[in-house]
Amino acid sequence: MKSMGTRDKLAAASGHRRVLFVVFAFATFLTFLYTTSHFATAPGSASASGSAAASTTTTSGSAGGGGQAGSGSGSGSGLPLPVFEALVHFASISNATHRMSDTDIRAISAVLRARAPCNLLVFGLGAESPLWLALNHGGRTVFLEENEFYVKYLEPRHPGMEAYDVSYTTKVRDFRDLLSAARASRRKECRPVQNLLFSECRLAINDLPNDLYDVPWDVVLIDGPSGWNPNSPGRMPSIFTTAVLARSGATAAKGRPTDVLVHDFQFEVEQVLSREFLCDENRVAGSGTQSLGHFVIQGGGAGDAFCSGQEESGEKTRRRRRK
Incomplete structure (x- = not known):
């Protein structure tokens, strides 16, 4: 998501809401047709379907770890496939200002189709935010945005949207110094496994609502904050x-990997930081686009390395310093 001013964001949101109104009206119609057709052609299976749905709901609730949390299995999506595809189709051909490319929208949607309903964390609010919320129907979607005014503007206009403003203290101009400091503290403040609430690493976000650190996130979309200057x-x-x-x-303990999607991946900061902390060995080949990096992270692990080879290189650096 390219950075934009508040006025541009509000104009984009206004235009996009008109498109989404048509999309959701069409989606509602499709859902009605799908449901009517489904029950008309299979009345004898209603009881069995109800039992299966109840079983799935019970399983999802225990796996999700919370009242709003989804199962993350991808097998119990609240949206029928025709409705899901209709939403993606209309979003990808919309002429909203500052929207993602259709290829990026479809690549992200493919991941959500596989994992939804799930626990979805999105950094950044933009033209596509209502789409991500809709595609993860039945799961929990949380947005983190740098602009407090934008959160207050959009949240009431999209029922069910859960968004929080975040205060960032970093600057793009300092990213190499911040990266060097994180590397030097990888065994201490900036280690890969820690409680972020108490982290003193300069790259850690530790002032979110406390419960967000206890959610087992299944998918994380990084489309913010801004980085245009x-x-x-x-x-x-x-x-x-x-x-x-x-x-x-909780994310590592859920027993399933985390899909991480980094938008604007063609830029230096996104590439360098992703290689350092998300790791090339975790990147999914052929998934995503030139401007979208897709990583799959397994939870847990020991040591002070995010990626393979980091622990060894760190030890060599410490030996040189001792000499």
């Missing part, structure tokens, strides 16, 4: 925090 906060904190969340606490 040297004074922008940049996505260093969101990438680092995601890397730690995926390896720690």
Whole structure:
């Protein structure tokens, strides 16, 4: 998501809402047709379907770890496939200002189709935010946004949207110094497995609502904060925090990997920080686009390395310093 001013964001949101109104009206109609057709052609299976649905709901509730949390299995999506595809189709051909490309929208949607309903964490609010909320119907979707006014503007206009403003202290111009400091503290403050609430790493986001650190996130989309000029906060904190969340606490304990999607992957900060903390060996080949990096992170792990080879290189550096 390219950075934009508040006025541009509000104009984009206004235009996009008109498109989404048509999309959701069409989706509702499709859902009605699908449901009517389904029950008309299979009345004898209603009892069995109800039992199966109840079983799935019970399983999802226990796996999700919370009242709003989804199962993350992808097998119990609340949206029928025709409705899901209709939403993606209309979003991908919309002419909303500052929207993602249709290829990026479809690549992200493919991941959500496989995992939804799930626990979805999105850094950044944009033209596609209502789409991600809709595609994860039945799961929990949380947005983290740098602009407090934008959160207050959009949240009431989209029922069910859960968004929080985040204060970032980093600057793009300092990203290499911040990266060097994180590497030097990888065995201490900036280690890959830790409780972020008490982290003193300069790249860690530790002031979110406390319960968000206890959610087992299944998918994380990094599309914020802004990074368009040297004074922008940049996505260093969101990438680092995601890397730690995926390896720690409830996310690591859920027994399933975390899909991490990094938008604007063609830019230096996104590439360098993703290689450092999300790791090339975790990147999914052939998934995503030139401007979208897709990583799959397994939870847990020991040591002070995010990626293979980091522990060894760190030890060599310490030996040189001792000499």
